[in-house]
Amino acid sequence: MSAILVVDDDADIREVTTMALEAYGYRVINACDGEQALRIIRFEPAVSMVLLDLMMPIMDGPTFMRRLRSDEALSMIAVVVLSGDSSACQTANDVGADACLLKPVDLSSLLDVVRRFIGGRTVPEHDRAMSGVVR
Amino acid sequence: MLTLGDPGYELWRQCVREKSCSGDHPVISRWARVRQLRTGSANLVSNRPRSDWRVAEQRTSTSTLLAQGYDMLRIGAEELRRRGCALVFTDAEGVLLASFGADTLPDPLRDGFQPGVRWTEKERGTNAIGTSLAENMPVAVIGRAHCDANSHGLVCYAAPIHDVHGAVLAVLDISGPVSAADPMLGITVQSMAGAFEGILRAREIDRLAAEVESLRSREAEVKNAHDELASTLKLNETFVATVGHDLRNPLSAVLNGADLLLSRGDDPSQRMAAERIRSSGRRMFQMIDQLGDLARARLGDGIRLLYQDVDLGLVVDRVVGELRAVHPERDIGIVKTGDSWGSWDSARIEQVFSNLVSNAVRHGAPRSEIQVKLNGSETDALTFSVANAGEIEESTLPHLFKAFYSGRSGRRPSEGLGLGLYIVEQVVLAHQGRIDVVTKDGLTEFCVTLPRRPE
Numbered sequence A: 001m002s003a004i005l006v007v008d009d010d011a012d013i014r015e016v017t018t019m020a021l022e023a024y025g026y027r028v029i030n031a032c033d034g035e036q037a038l039r040i041i042r043f044e045p046a047v048s049m050v051l052l053d054l055m056m057p058i059m060d061g062p063t064f065m066r067r068l069r070s071d072e073a074l075s076m077i078a079v080v081v082l083s084g085d086s087s088a089c090q091t092a093n094d095v096g097a098d099a100c101l102l103k104p105v106d107l108s109s110l111l112d113v114v115r116r117f118i119g120g121r122t123v124p125e126h127d128r129a130m131s132g133v134v135r
Numbered sequence B: 001m002l003t004l005g006d007p008g009y010e011l012w013r014q015c016v017r018e019k020s021c022s023g024d025h026p027v028i029s030r031w032a033r034v035r036q037l038r039t040g041s042a043n044l045v046s047n048r049p050r051s052d053w054r055v056a057e058q059r060t061s062t063s064t065l066l067a068q069g070y071d072m073l074r075i076g077a078e079e080l081r082r083r084g085c086a087l088v089f090t091d092a093e094g095v096l097l098a099s100f101g102a103d104t105l106p107d108p109l110r111d112g113f114q115p116g117v118r119w120t121e122k123e124r125g126t127n128a129i130g131t132s133l134a135e136n137m138p139v140a141v142i143g144r145a146h147c148d149a150n151s152h153g154l155v156c157y158a159a160p161i162h163d164v165h166g167a168v169l170a171v172l173d174i175s176g177p178v179s180a181a182d183p184m185l186g187i188t189v190q191s192m193a194g195a196f197e198g199i200l201r202a203r204e205i206d207r208l209a210a211e212v213e214s215l216r217s218r219e220a221e222v223k224n225a226h227d228e229l230a231s232t233l234k235l236n237e238t239f240v241a242t243v244g245h246d247l248r249n250p251l252s253a254v255l256n257g258a259d260l261l262l263s264r265g266d267d268p269s270q271r272m273a274a275e276r277i278r279s280s281g282r283r284m285f286q287m288i289d290q291l292g293d294l295a296r297a298r299l300g301d302g303i304r305l306l307y308q309d310v311d312l313g314l315v316v317d318r319v320v321g322e323l324r325a326v327h328p329e330r331d332i333g334i335v336k337t338g339d340s341w342g343s344w345d346s347a348r349i350e351q352v353f354s355n356l357v358s359n360a361v362r363h364g365a366p367r368s369e370i371q372v373k374l375n376g377s378e379t380d381a382l383t384f385s386v387a388n389a390g391e392i393e394e395s396t397l398p399h400l401f402k403a404f405y406s407g408r409s410g411r412r413p414s415e416g417l418g419l420g421l422y423i424v425e426q427v428v429l430a431h432q433g434r435i436d437v438v439t440k441d442g443l444t445e446f447c448v449t450l451p452r453r454p455e
Helices: A011-023 A034-043 A061-069 A086-094 A107-117 B009-017 B026-037 B052-082 B107-113 B128-135 B183-264 B268-298 B312-326 B346-363 B420-430
Strands: A003-007 A027-031 A047-052 A078-083 A099-102 B002-004 B086-091 B096-100 B139-142 B154-162 B168-177 B308-311 B332-338 B341-344 B370-376 B381-389 B434-440 B443-451
Touching: A003 A011, A003 A034, A011 A027, A011 A107, A011 B183, A027 A034, A034 A047, A034 A061, A047 A061, A047 A107, A061 A078, A061 A086, A078 A086, A078 A107, A086 A099, A099 A107, A107 B183, B002 B026, B002 B128, B009 B026, B052 B086, B052 B096, B052 B168, B052 B183, B086 B107, B107 B168, B128 B139, B128 B154, B128 B168, B154 B183, B168 B183, B183 B268, B268 B420, B308 B312, B308 B346, B312 B332, B312 B341, B312 B346, B312 B370, B312 B381, B341 B346, B346 B370, B346 B381, B346 B420, B346 B443, B420 B434, B420 B443
Parallel strands: A003 A027, A003 A047, A047 A078, A078 A099, B002 B139, B332 B370
Antiparallel strands: B086 B096, B086 B168, B139 B154, B154 B168, B308 B341, B370 B381, B381 B443, B434 B443
16 A cells, blocks of 8 residues: 655644544655655655655755655655745755645645645656646 | 235325325225225224233134144244234234234334234225235235325235135235335235145145044944844844744644544534634734745845746636635625736735735625726736725825734734735735725725736
8 A cells, every 4th residue: 555654853743644644544654854754765665655844854855855866766756845935845846846735734735635646656757847836 | 916006195195084086096996995984983093902802712713723824924924024024914804813023113013013903994994904804815005005194104915814615714914114015025925825725725634534534434333233233133034934934833733633623523512613723723824924925025035936827817716716705795706808827926926816805805895896807908917906895094005015004003903914915015016016006986996917927
């Protein structure tokens, strides 16, 4: 079963997002920074989608993205950035994220984007444009 | 130099003593001027020195000048003494402040050369110092050209000293017995007056340099104060933006939790509480967004835009649709004409439209219709307008787009921070557009004009 990896240093965000997604039947794994997220992805092939915060200690979101996108084996994993402001969405686009959701993310927007990307990316090219910003 | 040569005893007698004269000698008109000055007074000639305090006061006004030129006067006077001449320095009222070599003059002549004696035309008739003051030019008066018979044995050369603005500050005079008459003495007195004016100019340059220096230091102080204020302001706004940003995460968790409760919970009271949490949380988010926008607009880099091709017709439909859902009692009409496609930051323009239509719902006359128009008939620009019944108070208009302006002095609007229209204008300006407001005849209309493809 495909799994969603929620990467955020804020424990409340991780827990609430996990609760919400699990309530709708998704399998969810948590990581609190980019480094932990990379370790999980390499050992857990079920992860097809990442919900990513950008500002985190140890390894931030953009660094995680560069590592992820430089690994051919992980190129089909979809990444959706959850961000506090629209300038961060520009950053998300620059580092190759598939979409960017502006916080606060309401449940229906979150479920929409999860439904769209749960199977992973459909086009693996590294340089394709981000599919949109949801406000 | 105006030279009033000796006109001879006969002319002097007729003109000065008997006050009836004719002729074209240049001194005649000067004597006539003196007669006018002295109307009703028989003989004003006086060698009585003015009071000591008056001399002291006059000295104060020109004392620095006198002190600075004193050595020059002393050295010049030594040379003149050898020629039997005296050198005197008066203030601008002809009061003698310093005198050198008067003792070389013949006895009856030297009385008028003691400090404190006043040498105006009114007091002493035509004389080099007084006439030089009256005509503001160097003057030579020889022998009987003097009105005063006591001065008939004198030849006097006087030149005024001007300050840097051209006003007469003092007079320098060389006087000697008529036998010492020499045009060179006229040149000498003018040169010495010129040297005094040089001293004054040098002093003025020093003063101006000091003033420039003081202005520079004041400018530096003002700049420091400005930099300090700017840095404090930046710190404050950065602080607001940072705190606002950091509040988003916990607030997101709160809202997601409320969403989850609403989607899964069945208990009506829990659902009501969750609904309250969600609506309050959203209002908090709106405030945080506005504080972030305020900081961005003021911190120099401005509101950043993400341009993309957008159909603003869809944006208007969405905004109005949402507001109709929240305010089903309000009649909100839409009129769309022309092509509504262009390149804008869709989310930001939605923010502008939503804010303006919400304002119309909130502040427009209750139960009146709200008209939303989108006009894309122009090639280069598109206009969006919102009209509602009711007028904005005239006193409010100049402040409408100011940050934190509530429209009701001393009170904040209960709905937010008073930043809505400020941000609307900033977003419109960032798109190189403009916003106008017309409020008259019981109607208020906000009109936003946006270039279709901002450069």
